[in-house]
Amino acid sequence: MRRVNPFAYTFVIPFLIVFAIFRIYPFLLGILTSFTDARVGPRPGNFIGLENYIDVINNSEVRRAFIVTFQYSLIVVPMSFFIGLAMAVYVDRKLPTHTISRLVFFAPFVLTATIVAIVWNWMFQTQFGLVNVGLGMLGLPDRIAWLKEPDLILPVIAFITTWWQAGFAMVIFLGGLQNIPGELIEAARIDGANPWQTFWRVTFPLLLPVSTLVITITLIEAMRVFSLIHIITRGGPSDHSTTVVFYVFQEGFVRFEQGMAAAVGVVLFLVIMVLTVLRFTLLRGDQSYF
């Protein structure tokens, strides 16, 4: 029965056909296109060697898009990490109030980007948005143009993303917390550790695998940020929220420089490949957390 089974192919071929045509082939075609000056339309474009890649290095707009994306990642990853962790620790109890909190914290994650964008557009509106109204009630500056300040736009998008997706990190942390044997916490307590010490000295180190998972996933997601940018800021003010994928979108589908857009896409792939390899290497032997 462990022989080679000819029927096996009837199981894999349907998937492999779709996989080959709509995943592997476009991937290779993307690399190919990045070496051409293709524009929109059926013509494949002329081979121009490394010219697009030289452009990627020299072009200040592309460099800026990568810098903006890295800056955004540096804000959103710790934000989602610590808020998700705090949420998980808070809701890891079987009281009804905590169950409600768990549902509320996770609920935004099921919403589509457009809804999140519309809701927060409203919240951050300068004159009547609830954020400024709330700040005003606390006697703080309440005329902040959240979506129009070049220096505020990335933290604001990072905050919105955290509201949207911290529930995802929370659920992963919850899984990690529930895998920690209760005796360890008990032992620390008997040894006289207060809850704060117990958490940072015992619980948190034991969460290392899930922490790695949360960081790598949110980092990869951050590198791919697009939908909120497209709906809320369109890359602005000026180009302060023009991230890599937004740049690819504009270059490829607004300016129709598809060869150049493909080259930026390939560079993004290289970044994400490194992050993915990192993720799978760090988590090797921890199959349960894939």
Add this chain to the structure above:
Amino acid sequence: MNPNSTRYGRYLIRLLIIVPGFIFTVLWFLPLLWIILTSLKPTAEILTNPPQWLPSAFSLEHYGRVLEKPVGQWTINSLYIAIISTILTLVLGAAAGYAFARLRFFGRDILFWLVLASFMMPFEVMLIPLYRMMGDFGLVGTRWSIILPSVAGPFSVYLFRQFFLSIPRDLEDAAAIDGAGVWARFVLVVLPLSVPACTAVGILAFAENFNQYIWPLIMSTSDAVMTLPVGFGQFAPSLQGSTNITQYYGMGAAAATLLIIPSLIVFLILQRFFMDNIITSGMKG
């Protein structure tokens, strides 16, 4: 130490955790509550400072204006795309996952390695080539141009393979001794045991396909293929001109509410699956 004082101390600590937690929970939900209430206000009461929480009279005018757009068509497109994609993802993923888990065939390891490797290929790299391919195939402006790329993803094959590896093979061996062929074993023995895996993959695939944004945006050449997330993007106020801005806030709120309510209902019904499955899959995007 007085036992009473430590008990009070413990209550105090519990209170110090619960009260901020409760406030935080309320604040976390406030934006959704606010947008739902806003959608029901008459235009004049939308932009007010201090904010007016409850409308003086419920008004459906914004919903009327939202529904002037082909929202019905967008809904049909979204459901059609999400349902067909989910079914195909389940069928193709379960079959391939089974072969990779249980059957031996030439090229299995290298093919599975390729499936794993494709996790590294972000969809964004394929935007340009897919767009050009859809043109060549004559699929631009059809719903299949959105369905096919999402079915080609590796995650369902991977999850099904992991699941099939985790179930004992004794039953299949017994069926094989009774003369059952490999398809009979798969359909009659393995699939009935796989309801949890199918539910997990099905829910994740549906949510992902219903909510996807960038590819449908590029493929939405007309209302005939436009999905709800892309269509509702038109109601995001910042993109409108400055004229009649209040009206757009109302429309945006109404459009958002039209999707928030069903999303939250589905989430509440399926919440256990959502949260459990995220831990096991750890995958998205």
